[in-house]
């Protein structure tokens with residue numbers, strides 16, 4: 240499979256068509272942005288880490304019965320996926336309060352939530368990806384009630400699996416963002432699962448091992464990304 244036309248260039252990835260109209264190639268870049276594009280930078284080899292981590296997790300999720308777009312990791316930075324029609328919602332799952340939820344609701348960062356919180360935001364850069372509820376989702380036509388119920392169930396199932404996998408290597412899954420798409424009438428998990436899209440805290444020390452190191456200028460960004468991938472692939476906390 241080879242790249243044909245550039246279909247879309249986003250903040251972290253490029254999407255290319257292939258000879259097969261049902262497949263595309265995602266190329267992971269080192270570009271990093273935060274605060275809706277207001278902060279920009281690069282994280283060396285981030286694209287390689289995010290492709291490796293996403294490929295590994297998508298394969299595990301498929302085995303666990305979570306249908307997703309992953310077909311093959313083609314190279315360091317390229318992933319072959321099923322081409323989907325992206326549902327314009329970010330599905331966020333939170334186990335511990337942090338980031339925008341802490342700010343909006345005044346809940347101190349680090350507060351363990353009694354049960355996972357699922358949030359939806361409307362994928363629209365110009366609007367700043369606003370938080371939406373199920374009535375808003377129906378009003379803007381982003382998804383049907385039935386689809387929203389499916390997304391919620393899938394997101395919570397994925398949360399259970401990811402918490403277990405990261406927990407076993409000493410990493411606490413604080414929160415994460417998913418994107419889903421439709422192909423042949425089926426809902427598939429798409430996009431990526433990486434330190435760009437998850438909050439990971441070292442369970443033993445509380446150290447942040449994700450994009451918050453970039454957002455908050457904490458240093459050691461590249462090291463943190465490699466640390467999470469290394470633990471996940473070796474299956475150990477050290």
Ligand code: ADP
Pocket residue numbers: 247248249250251252253254263308320321322323324325418420429430431
């Ligand atoms: P953004 O800046 O919009 O977050 P990214 O840099 O993350 O974009 O680029 C990835 C783009 O590709 C996103 O718009 C995402 O929704 C889309 N995408 C992810 N997986 C697929 C897929 N399997 N088929 C089609 N588009 C996809």
Ligand code: MG
Pocket residue numbers: 249250251
């Ligand atoms: Mg993205």
